[in-house]
Amino acid sequence: MKQSMTFIPTLREVPADAEIKSHQLLLRAGFMRQNASGLYSYLPLAQRVLSNIQQIVREEMDNAGAAELLMPALQQSELWEESGRWYTYGPELMRMRDRHERQFALGATHEEVITSLVRDEVKSYKRLPLTLYQIQTKFRDEKRPRFGLLRGREFIMKDAYSFHSSSESLDEIYDGLFKAYSNIFTRCQLNFRAVIADSGAMGGKDTHEFMVLSEVGEDTIAYSDSSAFAANVEMAPVIAGSPGTDEQSEELERVHTPQQKTIEEVAEFLKVTKEKLIKSVLFKADDKFILVLVRGDHEVNDIKLKNHYNASAVEIASPEETAKVLGVPTGYIGPVNMKGEAVILADQALKGLVNGICGANEEGYHYTGVDLSRDAKIDSFSDLRFIQEGDASPDGEGVIKFAKGIEVGHIFKLGTRYSEAMNASYLDENGRSQPMIMGCYGIGVSRTLAAIVEEHHDDKGIVWPAEVAPYDLHLLSANAKNAEQAELSEKLYKELRSKGFDVLYDDRQERAGVKFADSDLIGLPLRITVGKRAGEGIVEIKVRRTGESFECSVEELPLKAA
Ligand code: ATP
Numbered sequence: 253m254k255q256s257m258t259f260i261p262t263l264r265e266v267p268a269d270a271e272i273k274s275h276q277l278l279l280r281a282g283f284m285r286q287n288a289s290g291l292y293s294y295l296p297l298a299q300r301v302l303s304n305i306q307q308i309v310r311e312e313m314d315n316a317g318a319a320e321l322l323m324p325a326l327q328q329s330e331l332w333e334e335s336g337r338w339y340t341y342g343p344e345l346m347r348m349r350d351r352h353e354r355q356f357a358l359g360a361t362h363e364e365v366i367t368s369l370v371r372d373e374v375k376s377y378k379r380l381p382l383t384l385y386q387i388q389t390k391f392r393d394e395k396r397p398r399f400g401l402l403r404g405r406e407f408i409m410k411d412a413y414s415f416h417s418s419s420e421s422l423d424e425i426y427d428g429l430f431k432a433y434s435n436i437f438t439r440c441q442l443n444f445r446a447v448i449a450d451s452g453a454m455g456g457k458d459t460h461e462f463m464v465l466s467e468v469g470e471d472t473i474a475y476s477d478s479s480a481f482a483a484n485v486e487m488a489p490v491i492a493g494s495p496g497t498d499e500q501s502e503e504l505e506r507v508h509t510p511q512q513k514t515i516e517e518v519a520e521f522l523k524v525t526k527e528k529l530i531k532s533v534l535f536k537a538d539d540k541f542i543l544v545l546v547r548g549d550h551e552v553n554d555i556k557l558k559n560h561y562n563a564s565a566v567e568i569a570s571p572e573e574t575a576k577v578l579g580v581p582t583g584y585i586g587p588v589n590m591k592g593e594a595v596i597l598a599d600q601a602l603k604g605l606v607n608g609i610c611g612a613n614e615e616g617y618h619y620t621g622v623d624l625s626r627d628a629k630i631d632s633f634s635d636l637r638f639i640q641e642g643d644a645s646p647d648g649e650g651v652i653k654f655a656k657g658i659e660v661g662h663i664f665k666l667g668t669r670y671s672e673a674m675n676a677s678y679l680d681e682n683g684r685s686q687p688m689i690m691g692c693y694g695i696g697v698s699r700t701l702a703a704i705v706e707e708h709h710d711d712k713g714i715v716w717p718a719e720v721a722p723y724d725l726h727l728l729s730a731n732a733k734n735a736e737q738a739e740l741s742e743k744l745y746k747e748l749r750s751k752g753f754d755v756l757y758d759d760r761q762e763r764a765g766v767k768f769a770d771s772d773l774i775g776l777p778l779r780i781t782v783g784k785r786a787g788e789g790i791v792e793i794k795v796r797r798t799g800e801s802f803e804c805s806v807e808e809l810p811l812k813a814a
């Protein structure tokens with residue numbers, strides 16, 4: 253591609269409202285432009301990177317036995333009513349009406365659509381397992397779209413869904429996709445960890461997030477360098493103290509099938525008095541813990557807790573005071589992490605403990621508490637342990653480290669959450685009707701692009717890993733007015749392309765300095781400069797990542813570039 257014919261509007265200045273490097277560099281290097289908050293146009297270079305990432309995703313998904321399809325982004329509300337999520341998903345779901353006043357949503361995710369598709373077509377165990385995926389634009393009206401492509405309101409996701417007649421079959425596909433995800437992020441040259449996302453009611457191994465370690469990540473993960481242990485701190489079981497987000501409570505809603513327990517049962521089970529339990533709803537605002545004294549007897553679940561927000565008398569309580577009211581040792585309120593939030597983590601061995609609930613009320617106060625509505629298996633508080641940076645590993649190896657992570661992928665064992673609600677069943681070997689067992693698997697494709705830039709850049713610009721780079725080579729002539737250089741450049745441009753290289757050829761009538769600066773900013777793996785020695789058939793190759801450069805004859809060039 254000749255640079256004069258494509259569209260790469262580079263900027264010299266750092267855009268004022270772009271806080272993080274990937275956002276700044278993608279704007280400066282002419283990869284994207286913002287249209288409105290959380291909405292971006294991907295310009296030609298970004299489009300090429302996206303298609304490279306998608307190619308990797310397709311290869312690995314196909315290899316894991318998944319088949320690609322494409323579903324509508326526009327989804328009728330009836331499906332979401334069937335699953336119940338029309339009422340629980342909240343304002344992140346973009347809703348709209350057609351000309352007949354029928355309600356629709358713009359797809360934030362596709363469990364409903366795929367479940368209805370598969371239930372109508374698959375009737376027998378013989379057709380299972382079945383794994384389908386798509387790569388598509390998703391819409392979420394995020395409360396705080398920010399950091400460029402990391403949190404958009406319109407973004408590209410690869411989402412996959414699997415259907416099974418046994419949990420063993422789900423385990424097998426899940427493991428296969430876990431490997432596929434590891435391959436995908438390895439090929440994208442990302443420093444990532446697969447972390448336990450929530451070791452709640454479905455056990456500790458049933459959902460993993462793929463986290464790119466990065467200072468700008470919005471999640472905190474605890475991991476060990478010398479063992480496989482890694483968990484998302486904020487999704488781990490919580491008794492009190494760790495603030496959550498709306499998304500997390502949605503997440504929990506997605507994973508869990510609520511099982512109501514009476515307050516007496518839970519009090520007995522937690523070995524605290526009923527009175528104490530009723531008082532045990534904690535809020536966290538800024539750096540203060542707020543203990544909300546909820547009055548009266550009620551069945552507590554997170555939706556009902558929300559209704560108590562305004563009615564409650566609010567007192568500020570320290571972790572110590574809170575512990576006192578709850579009648580538990582202060583330690584159970586948890587240590588405080590880097591953000592000043594209390595953190596309680598249960599390790600893999602303690603799976604299936606009391607589930608934390610988390611969410612936020614209308615004023616943005618975060619709450620956490622004991623989840624009383626779900627099936628919990630803890631015997632006593634002494635079964636819980638809290639993990640801090642520097643602690644030994646839950647699996648007996650290494651030391652716990654905390655790090656910030658960017659969630660680029662997320663895989664889930666859904667079980668029968670959707671198939672039961674939406675009546676997706678099959679006939680087993682004995683002709684009996686059974687709900688399908690499901691899994692779902694997401695990758696943020698556009699977020700992955702930004703995560704790559706976040707990890708691969710220097711002070712001059714982006715440094716693309718070869719497999720996702722928009723082009724292999726950046727070819728330019730130092731002096732475009734020099735006929736000898738122009739001629740050799742044109743010749744090399746044709747030759748290199750015929751040898752299978754993707755070449756970006758800077759044929760613009762710009763000063764060498766401008767071309768070099770743009771070239772560093774754009775960050776292709778190799779730059780080939782046709783300069784003073786063009787007449788002798790000698791050009792310069794510069795490796796973007798290391799900065800090393802060497803001269804090479806035109807004949808040797810294809811070999812050296814490869
Ligand atoms: P987050 O916790 O960052 O809000 P999520 O848990 O809500 O993400 P999932 O529902 O698990 O997201 O969706 C699958 C993947 O889609 C995520 O792992 C992430 O990579 C990507 N993703 C989610 N929301 C966004 C967004 N607003 N912009 C870009 N990518 C996103």
Ligand code: MG
Binds near residue numbers: 499659
């Ligand atoms: Mg998440």
Ligand code: MG
Binds near residue numbers: 499
């Ligand atoms: Mg979210």
Ligand code: MG
Binds near residue numbers: 461503659662
């Ligand atoms: Mg997620």
